[in-house]
Amino acid sequence: MSESADEPDHPSPALAEPLRRAIGERYLTYALSTIMNRALPDARDGLKPVHRRILYAMRELRLSSAGGYRKSAKISGDVMGNYHPHGDSAIYDAMARLAQDFSIRYPLVDGQGNFGSIDGDNPAAARYTEARLTAAAEALMDGLTEDAVDFRDNYDGTLQEPVVLPAAFPNLLANGSSGIAVGMATNIPPHNIDELLGACLHLLKTPDARDETLMSYVQGPDFPTGGVIVEPPASMAEAYRTGRGAFRLRARWEIEELGRGQWQVVVTEIPYQVQKSKLIERLAELIQLKKIPILADVRDESAEDVRVVLEPRSRTVDADVLMGMLFRNSDLEVRFSMNMNVLIDGRTPKVCSLKDVLRAFLDHRRDVLLRRSRHRLGKIDARLHILEGYIVAFLNLDRVIETIRTEDEPKPVMMAEFDLTETQAEAILNMRLRSLRRLEEMELRRERDELTEERAGLMDLLGSEELQWQRIAAELKEVRKTFGKNSPGGARRSEIAEAKAVAEVPVEAMIEREPVTVVCSKMGWIRAMKGHVAADQPLKFKDGDEGRFAIHAETTDKLLLLGSNGRVYTLPVTSLPGGRGMGEPVRLMVDLPNEADITALRIHRKGQKLLLASTAGDGFVANADELLAQTKAGKQVLNVKAPAAAALCKTIDGDHVAVVGENRKMLVFPLTELPEMARGKGVRLQKYKDGGMSDATTLTLETGLSWTDPAGRTRTERDLSEWVGKRAGSGRMAPRGFPRDNRFN
Template identity: 45%
Template structure:
């Protein structure tokens, strides 16, 4: 459009175009992860900035504010709060199954406590975080200009780890959202290797290795059919529960001990909800609930009254609190860096394998190029050593360095690079041992070149390298599963599951009043004893029906009104 020229346009068309532009900007640049490295732009920029700052696991910690400033100034022109919040989450072991950042200081808690200000906390890459950037400077991925074209940033990370499944992802875009759960590293590696060896494998076959999500907070998940449905379609709900145990103390009193809570549940909020239910008389069987959690793990202790039915109370906790939640799979990610798609478990693994093939191919091409460049230089040095007397004479006869360079190229059929290397060669290279070193290095480079050329010519060998590198990572970082998976569904809780089965007395009067009473108020009366008043009645009213029933019995009421 020419500057200063007014263009007539319908406002509906303009708004439509602007909305689409905005939606695509949010989807591609902020909210959705890339299927290849499993990261959103802000995560990728933080990791890359920390890598460029030298904040590797062996380095000293640096202030989080320094990292945030680096990310904002060079790569991510948005608010510092968004960057710091992302950095904090990447360091929380209750948010990520395998944290990518190693934090020092107050990085928040599972109780919902916020992290300390960025000027107080410190951070560096974790070992797994460093793995994500392995070989990034070997031309393994594409780079693009940053927001002001002052430097380059990676489009995607090499990611030797299947990060999208490893730590999962959450994000809300315009018109869509993603919700992918974390998984166990060892199980994912097993599934990837199986898929490489059996490309026709189904999602059900892959579930022999990946049993289900593996949340950092542990817990229990139910219903293999529901998990299979979610993995097959990319969508679906899965029921999650905290791990709770009913124990009896020496005095015969029952307690419910909660040692793990569902993923993304705030522990303090859970305790507050339990206290509120007790206050509202919805959980009258609970005498006390307290938090005894420490550095060794979560421990919520619920003391029950003497007449309480522990299993009934636990069932009510599942129904009325976040001790039972539903994780809704919505596995949406960017394919090709721009196209959002709902992906199955198999699709995610296939895209990951394809990405690793590409990374290893590009890395091998880079190493081959470097090896050939070095071979070329070594061949020149070897030729110079074979004709050392003539080389020295040529250099001595030359008036200037430039003349010597030209004469070497002309007389000995050397390349410009070889001539440069000869001119900077030290006299110590003339020694016998130094000469042998050059010959040995040349032979070694030729072996490497032959190996890399053979590797690049065979796709199956590249796939084998994908498997070998994954196996190596598994040996380094694999750990036991935290979340237990039950094959059967959790089952719908009925009212009978929530109400203790107790005897009671139902009394109906001629006046139409009905009352339920505990039979314990009645007792055997001896001679001269004084009876107990079961219920107060109006004058001229009397009991019509009295029945001994259970709290699980059903009462049917019939009226003369139909």
């Protein structure tokens, strides 16, 4: 038998790899690729790879801001084929966003055609729209031909693409950015270029400037849709210092007088990234559900500009109160979160402060300046070398012409006779005859002197950091003239203001107080009928359904609904459907699970004490104010575990508690033995061997216990000493004549 036959059958070492390590390595590779190549922008030019490739491809197509437009389909096709091997729809969506003046503060693409709207409409198909670069995009790419940045191979190695753009202005902050990577995200609001460049110039003068000082230049975000930023200055300063925070942004509004005391509110600017159509839908929903009773109507009268009209219920309404309620209940006020998580030098993700981001931009500008200067220096040296040859040729023009005419190989003869390099001799031989007229010694020497002077200046620049920063400051000032506050669209759009303190007005105070009868059927259909309907008045219900609750209430009341799951839900009476039909299912108004039933429905009374108990015989006293819920999900109050369920929620009226079980045994004990709680299982009310609790109530011991017998007569048991005991006792059989359904009333 061979030696290998005795060896165990193990897999090759190259294939043996723990699953945890294999998955971990591969997922880490994917995560890094997502972070660096898709989701996070570069701090230097503020762009992600897809945007950088779009702009570069448009530049290669010569789509300058002063030139013609090309079809978007051609642009996205070139980007996909040459630089970005992903879906053309993703590329077109990214390009369309660069052209939307409501999405990006300084558009980098000049679009012609339908590129979407603030209502949330999608752009037209790429075959229908056209585009070209804007002046801002050209400023980002200024210097690409002068070796300002590194280039790398594209995905298939056939072309070169820039690693980063030269970026004449801090585009990261000017246009903002957002993205979600693996385990990290970024969200940067847009800012005003004039303010950013002012901060940069200050940072050049004072490199160790404090963040608070920079805040005197950068007032805050400057959103393309305008609006009013009402975030406190201290909070904004902290956000810019740490790189994380949020800004409260409100719509801009004004009061428009209509005469005769009538007025309306006109919203002229809405918050950033809020779709106007969805905002209108939300406002209409608030009106329909009567959540803001003082708002009567909303109309969208927008054309080129935003104009949303809000009509108050009456002329006596306070406009500030109305807008305060709308800010709390709609996207007329949003909170824009800031997370300045960016790639430093294109490699390292880091949450940066305002100063860090500006410093990264300035350092990048210095690298660009040095590279462009060295590139220019090389061009000057090459030109000076050629000029020296031209001067020699001019001084010996006749001999040069004779050599060219008579020699078969004039180049080596000229190089030997006039001490020329091969480059100089080649340049002389490549001259056209018409250029001979330009070979004037004065002209050649003038160009040589100018280039020599420029070369000396570049050498000084490369040798002095101070001169470099002075040159960068001069360049930033030129950019500020082009895109600053005095340029078209350069003025600040978002106002920085302090939020007005609006007095809290309870909703009840704004609802017209009217009597209603709340009717809820056994199947859970609820409605509010006008007026207080008599108890004996017949009511209509759906087939197979019947009445269960009929409560006399007012439109300003709130209802507490206890589900068998122990959750309490809040229903404002004013939001209930009218009584003309059969109403609506209560499950559409609150998140009551299908498997849960309605146990109790009652009016909330401020400060009222309630007795809550489960079928397991556990319960406690609760304050009605603690049961109010702010959301449709309700509030878990009585903790129950199947098969037990919430059994009752009754008003406390008396000093003792009477409990009766399914075994017809009754127990009376002092109310003081029950704890008052906001949530919990409660304590044992009565002990049972079999079954559970049927009902419980409160009473005054001196008055006794009353109930209605089957004949409709009221019976009272005044001496309850036989049933009085300690809480959690078994109790004794109920009095003679007690209802057979084991209910107190």
